Amino acid sequence: MGNESDPLDARLAGRLAELRTEHGWSLEELAQRADVSRSTLSRLERGEISPTAALLGKLCAAYGRPMSRLLAEVEPAPPQLLPASRQPVWRDHETGFTRRSVSPPHPGLRGEVVESVLSPGADIAYEEPPVAGLEHHLWMLDGSLQLTVDGVTHALVPGDCLRYRLWGPSRFVNPGPGDVRYVLLIVLP
Template identity: 85%
Template sequence: MGNDPGPLEARLAGRLSELRLEHGWSLEELARRAGVSRSTLSRLERGEISPTAALLGKLCAAYGRPMSRLLAEVEPEPPQLVRAERQPVWRDRETGFTRRSVSPPHPGLRGEVIEGVLEPGADIAYEEPAVAGLEHHLLVLDGAVELTVGGAVHAVRPGDCLRYRLWGPSRFVNPGPGPVRYVLLIVLP
């Protein structure tokens, strides 16, 4: 897990604690539902650690919301236009994943555009989608990614676009040698 949480991680820690309380769950109950240790959840909610992409994926699945919505909830109400330098960026240094929210997220809208960068060797597995049936369109800009969806492995190269609905586990792997940069359009069912 990452160290030294920044302002976004601090707001995220607070929101995760609020979500658990809104659901009326103890740390033990959330640990059981998400498959994450109670001590990790406690440290995360206190802002002592930064979550990894896999950990956020498990928590989003337990709460039944996409990661984009969770991250949007910790940002102030966005304007319709967000300049590149003002787009929220989240980094999982442990796995080499950087996520930039390109489109202004809004809880009332169904679609969002995300830019992702995976460093060489990055391997991120999600046990289940935060929301079953999420529609994804993955467009690779640079590099290549191996994406496993529904048990099938797809090698996606620059200019390729993979469209899929997410019902089960998924895995993003950058076999290298360089980073992979992609755009992901997510549409709620």
């Protein structure tokens, strides 16, 4: 069955054809590298068949990339407009931390924007980053924040911007008296 009814399969077929061209490989060369018949590859790239997980696994191995990356490259484009009502908000009532995903992560994008609010007295420590080398740009909007990154404490006030790559522990402290509000731009390495 062809994949003309499945837009994701159609985009995947197109991306697989692009990858082969980018590598400068003929169908025959890719067939040898991936241990897949030339006719199967041809039909796959034309969108006449949908790939199986095993077939995608062989092609990803030939191209030297994880399947998750390949699939992220063919995800639909993220929505351009994210109304405030559709921005996910998460609250940690125990620590007094509120996090709004202004621009949530998407497989096709490397950055995300987060608005954070810390109640007076909030003290949040992270032992390690979720991804080593994560790039942060923290822009202070309200209050005063003591942010410790890799053992160095920074006292931030409204208007300040702290740019850093996160390699080790970090700690966010609101000494009070009011709320702290900041915007954080996160860029994946």
